[in-house]
Structures are given as structure tokens and as C-alpha cells.
Amino acid sequence: MKKIPLICIAVLAIITFYACKKDYVIGGSLYEEKVNLSTYDYLKTNRLFDTLVIMIDRMQLKDEVNQSGTVFALTNYAIHNYVVEKQAQLRIQNNDENLTFTFDDIVLPNLKDSLRAYLFKDRLPLSFLTETGRFRKANDGENRLIQAIPTNDYTNPNTFPVQPRYVYLTKIVKLEDGTGVIPTDSTQLNQVDPEQLLQARVQTSGIITNTGIVHVLNNSHTFTFFGDIKN
Amino acid sequence: MKRNLTTYITALLIVLTATTGCKKILDLEPHNSTFTEAYFTNGQDANSAISGAYASLRRILLNNSSWHVYGDVPSGEFSIRSDRDNQNYNISNGEFTGLNVGSGNWNWQSYFQLIQQLNLIINKVPGIAIEKFSNRDDKQQIIGEAYFLRSYIYFYMSRVWGDVPLKLEPDLDINQAKNIERSTAANVLKQCLADLVIAKENLKFGYNDENQRAVRANKGSALALEAHIKAWSGDYSGAEIAANDVITNGGYSLLDSIQYPKVFIGKSLEGIFEINISYGQSEGISLNSGGYAPTLRTPYVANKADIQWPVNTSYINKIYRDTSDVRYKTFFFQAQSSDGQTIKFSNVTYADGSAQNDPRLSNNLILFRLADIILLRAEALNKLNRDPEAVVLLNRVRKRSGLVDYAGSGDALGTTILEERLRELFYEGQSYYDLVRTKKLPSYNERMSTQFMDGSPLGGWLWPIDPAMFKDDYTLVQTPYWQGKL
Numbered sequence: 003m004k005k006i007p008l009i010c011i012a013v014l015a016i017i018t019f020y021a022c023k024k025d026y027v028i029g030g031s032l033y034e035e036k037v038n039l040s041t042y043d044y045l046k047t048n049r050l051f052d053t054l055v056i057m058i059d060r061m062q063l064k065d066e067v068n069q070s071g072t073v074f075a076l077t078n079y080a081i082h083n084y085v086v087e088k089q090a091q092l093r094i095q096n097n098d099e100n101l102t103f104t105f106d107d108i109v110l111p112n113l114k115d116s117l118r119a120y121l122f123k124d125r126l127p128l129s130f131l132t133e134t135g136r137f138r139k140a141n142d143g144e145n146r147l148i149q150a151i152p153t154n155d156y157t158n159p160n161t162f163p164v165q166p167r168y169v170y171l172t173k174i175v176k177l178e179d180g181t182g183v184i185p186t187d188s189t190q191l192n193q194v195d196p197e198q199l200l201q202a203r204v205q206t207s208g209i210i211t212n213t214g215i216v217h218v219l220n221n222s223h224t225f226t227f228f229g230d231i232k233n
Numbered sequence: 234m235k236r237n238l239t240t241y242i243t244a245l246l247i248v249l250t251a252t253t254g255c256k257k258i259l260d261l262e263p264h265n266s267t268f269t270e271a272y273f274t275n276g277q278d279a280n281s282a283i284s285g286a287y288a289s290l291r292r293i294l295l296n297n298s299s300w301h302v303y304g305d306v307p308s309g310e311f312s313i314r315s316d317r318d319n320q321n322y323n324i325s326n327g328e329f330t331g332l333n334v335g336s337g338n339w340n341w342q343s344y345f346q347l348i349q350q351l352n353l354i355i356n357k358v359p360g361i362a363i364e365k366f367s368n369r370d371d372k373q374q375i376i377g378e379a380y381f382l383r384s385y386i387y388f389y390m391s392r393v394w395g396d397v398p399l400k401l402e403p404d405l406d407i408n409q410a411k412n413i414e415r416s417t418a419a420n421v422l423k424q425c426l427a428d429l430v431i432a433k434e435n436l437k438f439g440y441n442d443e444n445q446r447a448v449r450a451n452k453g454s455a456l457a458l459e460a461h462i463k464a465w466s467g468d469y470s471g472a473e474i475a476a477n478d479v480i481t482n483g484g485y486s487l488l489d490s491i492q493y494p495k496v497f498i499g500k501s502l503e504g505i506f507e508i509n510i511s512y513g514q515s516e517g518i519s520l521n522s523g524g525y526a527p528t529l530r531t532p533y534v535a536n537k538a539d540i541q542w543p544v545n546t547s548y549i550n551k552i553y554r555d556t557s558d559v560r561y562k563t564f565f566f567q568a569q570s571s572d573g574q575t576i577k578f579s580n581v582t583y584a585d586g587s588a589q590n591d592p593r594l595s596n597n598l599i600l601f602r603l604a605d606i607i608l609l610r611a612e613a614l615n616k617l618n619r620d621p622e623a624v625v626l627l628n629r630v631r632k633r634s635g636l637v638d639y640a641g642s643g644d645a646l647g648t649t650i651l652e653e654r655l656r657e658l659f660y661e662g663q664s665y666y667d668l669v670r671t672k673k674l675p676s677y678n679e680r681m682s683t684q685f686m687d688g689s690p691l692g693g694w695l696w697p698i699d700p701a702m703f704k705d706d707y708t709l710v711q712t713p714y715w716q717g718k719l
Contacts, residue, residue, distance in 0.1 A: 151531070151536075151538070152536060153531075153536045153537065153538045154536060154590070155536075155537060155538045155539055156538075159521075159590070165536065165590075168538065178556060178568075178569065179556075196532045196566075197566055197567055200567070200570060201572075203538060222314075222316075222571065224571065229570055229571035229572075230567065230569050230570035230571070
């Protein structure tokens with residue numbers, strides 16, 4: 003008689019020790035910021051960058067991407083937004099509301115420098131960035147401001163008293179009336195009017211590949227900052 | 234035996250407590266009867282009652298941003314982001330189906346709390362002896378304001394829902410409150426005008442206390458409302474007369490283009506009727522707790538990364554063709570970008586100082602102002618075929634914004650006046666009603682064209698009412714367009 007509870011305990015113990023053994027992570031993986039691939043190969047693994055990879059291939063920028071310390075990656079949406087804006091612009095210019103403009107109509111070699119404006123020589127991890135921003139020359143020769151701005155927009159300030167910082171790729175443009183200083187080095191940044199800053203937030207920052215760092219721009223960004231039509 | 238005794242004593246105690254203990258509470262008079270008989274006895278009571286009414290109006294207009302949701306969102310001024318504010322995205326696109334928009338926006342219960350308060354004031358304050366007012370002018374003033382506010386809120390409701398229940402007597406005993414049917418919009422507007430006649434008799438032009446400027450109603454506010462009601466009901470000759478009275482006798486003046494942004498902080502010489510929102514008076518809007526500034530982001534609200542209601546760039550480019558317009562620079566920030574901000578109301582102070590984590594908005598809500606009434610009169614004159622007079626008024630407003638004088642007539646002038654209103658009153662809760670009144674809504678927001686039905690009372694430009702209200706009220710009927718659609 004007395005053996006029954008003992009057996010029960012034994013069974014329970016076995017269940018307890020063995021039950022959790024299975025891998026409960028279904029679909030997805032644990033967070034790992036390092037990927038053991040080159041930047042280009044990493045972009046190829048994620049379908050979100052299909053269009054970007056096509057562009058890189060046709061513009062023959064594969065080597066340059068892999069030599070860049072930091073790549074601001076455009077998702078398919080960001081390139082689609084450009085196509086939509088471009089179509090709207092062409093419709094107005096040609097006064098033809100039925101005009102269609104698709105990705106295939108883009109003359110990709112002409113936009114090579116536009117894509118190179120998203121590539122930087124230096125490694126620019128979040129820890130290196132500040133709220134005022136680091137002023138860096140992109141591979142096409144244009145200057146960009148790379149900022150890390152804290153906000154509570156996506157977190158509850160009661161739970162997280164320290165505001166998380168988000169990376170921004172910022173283009174500095176002239177004001178609409180043509181005035182405004184376009185700085186050539188970081189000492190001129192204090193002369194910039196806030197209205198001159200076109201900011202694009204990064205949705206995933208600090209993916210470390212074997213060749214550099216990838217920051218992924220948010221889906222509502224528009225390639226070449228074309229969301230600002232007069233830019 | 235001992236056990237029986239204890240049980241007996243306990244039972245006796247329970248019975249005694251039950252029969253005697255509660256007597257006092259049950260004998261008390263109901264709170265509301267005490268309220269009406271004991272409350273309205275002196276001037277101070279009347280003053281706090283009217284302040285309560287203003288507070289309730291503020292709550293109604295700010296709740297769910299309804300002032301802008303009714304007056305601006307459906308006009309097409311904004312390209313609302315569906316991922317950040319799906320509810321108002323649906324409203325702006327004519328994709329409102331009832332289920333995709335929270336019911337808070339189409340429930341009028343809080344409006345009737347205000348109406349009950351106003352009916353009480355109208356019912357009780359005339360009975361308070363004049364000696365009980367420390368300032369004897371107050372009595373007339375308060376009665377006038379109550380009639381004005383009742384007229385205002387019914388007009389407001391009628392523009393949103395069309396037919397609304399007209400309740401003109403207070404419920405002194407809540408048990409005898411009756412459900413009443415929706416009166417036709419025409420009857421509601423008639424009642425609004427009747428209330429305004431009494432309001433105008435009791436109110437005066439100008440302000441003795443500068444602190445009350447525009448945030449307490451005066452005769453100018455009443456006339457401005459009269460002009461709006463008459464224009465809305467198509468009586469342009471009446472609207473023209475009332476507007477003219479405001480312009481010539483009200484003592485208001487347009488601020489120059491440099492002072493212009495001060496109009497939107499409030500209590501300026503241009504303000505005719507405003508809702509007080511001032512951090513300095515502890516009445517700012519806390520953007521962290523309940524407040525909503527959907528048209529702003531950083532740098533106007535520090536640390537706010539997202540903008541929910543970016544401006545609709547094509548709408549902006551359609552109406553502000555001349556970008557040297559002072560208003561284009563004063564109202565917008567990066568208007569050509571996909572994050573274009575409307576910075577008209579962006580007077581933000583931080584309660585925690587330089588840490589900038591507790592933003593408070595400190596801009597009055599502008600309900601009527603002089604430029605609005607000048608353009609309304611111009612619209613009326615144009616409709617009455619008095620174009621030369623209309624052009625003078627139109628150019629008064631254009632001049633302030635640095636635009637060249639306009640010299641057209643007829644329908645072209647009508648369109649210019651409408652667009653001048655759209656430019657001047659962008660994000661001031663007026664554009665939608667302007668487009669409905671002039672029946673031009675589909676040309677500016679084509680997504681509303683099918684349900685607009687040329688402004689017919691059967692059209693879907695009127696809002697449905699919250700089905701939850703039918704639960705307690707069997708006399709209520711849904712707005713025609715929405716019957717069977719929700």
C-alpha cells in the first residue's frame with residue numbers, strides 16, 4: 003500500500019524533469035545580434051530586402067556594400083513608397099492621371115549614387131551615436147546626420163524610466179524658400195533650422211554582420227527621402 | 234441550553250440592528266432635491282454653476298479630440314496614418330462603418346449633462362434675488378451666457394447629427410425624466426435662434442475683466458453664433474446683418490501678421506469665443522495623460538517621435554498655391570514631407586522643466602474669431618450678389634497674410650472666399666462645416682462624395698448615434714443614412 007505514493011512521486015518527478023526538455027521556441031529564434039554572414043549575404047536571407055538586393059545587383063554595388071562599415075538598409079516598402087511618389091509626380095508633370103510607373107521603369111544605374119547615400123565607411127553603432135548626431139559623409143559624397151534620439155513613444159515610462167534611444171538617418175535640406183545653411187562640417191550644425199532636418203527612423207538597429215553594421219530603416223521611409231516632394 | 238441562549242441572543246441582536254440601524258439613512262432626502270432647493274440661493278452659486286457649464290463644454294469639445302474629429306478630419310486636411318490612428322483614418326476616408334470607430338465619438342450623453350446644467354441655470358437663476366449677487370451685473374450676464382451656451386451646443390449637435398432631442402426644461406427629479414424624440418434640425422435651429430434673442434438682450438459688448446476676454450461669452454459671441462446659424466440654414470441676409478454687427482460694434486480687430494501666432498494662444502483682440510486652455514492657469518492639456526496632439530511631433534513636442542495626423546500635402550498644395558502666404562509659414566512645419574506638422578496650436582510648456590518629459594499644451598481652442606466672421610460675411614454678401622462689398626472684406630483678410638488683392642466676382646469669388654476660409658481656418662474645427670454648407674465637400678475630399686448626397690439630410694455626412702443609447706430610450710431613431718448600416 004505504502005508504495006503507491008512513492009510511485010506517484012517518482013512519476014511526478016520524472017514528468018517534472020523531462021517535460022520541459024522539448025524546445026518550446028516555435029517559429030523564430032532567440033535574439034542574436036551577430037550574424038555569421040557578410041552584409042550582402044545577410045540582406046539576401048531576409049525577404050524584406052528582396053528589392054534592395056535586386057538594386058544592389060543591378061547597380062553592381064555588392065562589393066561596396068560589403069566594404070561599408072554601416073549600411074542603412076531599405077525595406078521593400080521604402081522602395082515601393084518611392085515608386086508611388088514618383089508616379090504621382092510624373093502624373094502631375096505630364097498631366098496624365100492614368101500614367102503608370104513601376105519598379106521596372108526606374109533607370110537603376112542613374113540612381114546608383116542615391117543608394118550609395120545609404121552606405122558609410124565608418125562603423126556607427128548605437129553606442130557611438132548622440133542626440134545631436136554624428137555628421138558623416140556617405141559613400142556618394144553627401145553629408146548625413148546620424149542621430150540617436152530618446153523617446154517614450156513606444157514604451158511605458160512607468161515601467162522603463164530610462165528612455166530608449168532610436169537611430170535616425172537625417173538628411174539636411176534647404177528651407178522651402180531657398181534659405182538655410184547646408185553644413186559642410188559638424189561645426190556648422192548649430193546654424194541649421196530644425197525645419198531643414200528630414201529624419202528617417204531606424205526600425206531595427208545594430209545587426210552585426212561579418213563586414214559591418216546594418217540599421218534597417220522603417221517601412222514608411224521613402225527611398226531618397228522623396229516623401230518630401232520639394233526635396 | 235447555553236448554546237440555545239447564545240443563538241437566541243445573536244438572533245435578537247441581528248433583528249434589532251436590522252430594524253433600527255438603517256432608519257436614519259433611509260429617511261434622508263434625495264440629494265438632488267436638496268441640490269435644487271438649497272443650492273441656487275445666491276450669486277456665488279450662480280457663478281460657479283456657469284463656470285461648471287463652461288468646464289463641461291470644454292470637456293465635450295476636447296474629449297476624443299471631437300472638435301477636430303468633427304470639424305477637420307472629414308474635410309481632407311490630413312493624411313491620417315492608419316497604423317497610428319486607425320479610427321480617425323477611417324473617418325477621414327469615409328470608411329466609417331460604425332464598428333471601426335470608438336463609440337465615444339458618436340454618443341451624445343455628455344452633451345445632455347451640459348444641457349441639464351444650462352436648463353437648471355435658466356430655470357433657477359432668474360429666481361435669485363438681485364441683492365444676493367455681490368456684483369449686480371452678474372445676474373443678467375449669467376442668464377445671457379446660459380442661453381448662449383444652450384444655443385451653441387444645440388447648433389453644434391445639429392451640425393453633427395442633424396435632428397437631436399430638444400430638451401428645454403431641467404429634470405428636477407431624476408425619476409420623472411422622460412425620453413424625448415429627435416426634433417427636426419429646422420426646429421432645433423429655430424430654438425437656437427430663439428435662445429439667442431434672449432442671450433443678446435442680456436449680454437453686452439466688450440469685457441470689464443480682460444481675463445475673461447473671449448473665454449466668457451458676450452454679445453459679440455452671440456452675434457457671431459447667430460451669423461453662423463443663419464448661414465448654415467441658408468438665411469444669408471440674416472447672417473450678413475449679424476456678422477456686420479460683430480464687425481462694426483464688437484470692438485474686435487485683426488492682429489497684424491507679426492502678432493498673428495498670438496491669436497492661437499488665445500484671448501487676443503481677434504478672439505470672439507474660445508475655450509480656455511492655459512497652463513499658466515493650471516488648465517493646460519497634459520499630453521502624457523489623456524491629451525492628444527496628433528498634428529505635432531519633435532521638435533514641437535520633445536521626445537515625440539511619431540505624428541498621427543500629418544498634413545495632406547496635395548490638399549495643402551491645392552489651397553495654398555501661393556507659398557509666400559504668411560499662413561503657410563506660420564501654420565506648417567515641413568508641409569511638403571510625409572511628416573508635415575500643423576503647428577498652429579503648438580505652445581507647449583514642460584511641467585518638469587528641462588527634462589522635457591511632461592509636455593502641457595497651452596493654446597485656447599478658437600471657436601469664433603474675427604477673421605472667421607469677416608469671411609462669413611463675405612460669403613453671405615457674395616450669395617446676395619453684393620460682390621463689391623464682399624471683395625473688400627475678403628481682401629482685408631488676404632492683406633494680413635501678404636496676398637495680393639483679389640478682384641473677381643460671381644462663382645469664382647465664391648470659391649476664393651471658401652478657399653480663403655479653408656486657408657485661414659485650417660485645423661480650427663470649421664473646414665468640414667464650411668465644405669458642407671457650400672456643398673463643395675466632394676471637390677476637396679473625394680472619398681466622401683458618395684455619402685455626401687449633396688448635403689441632403691438623408692446623407693451620410695451626418696453622424697450616426699451610438700447604438701448603446703437605444704438601450705434606455707425606445708423613442709430614439711438612428712440617423713437616416715445609417716439605418717441598417719451599422
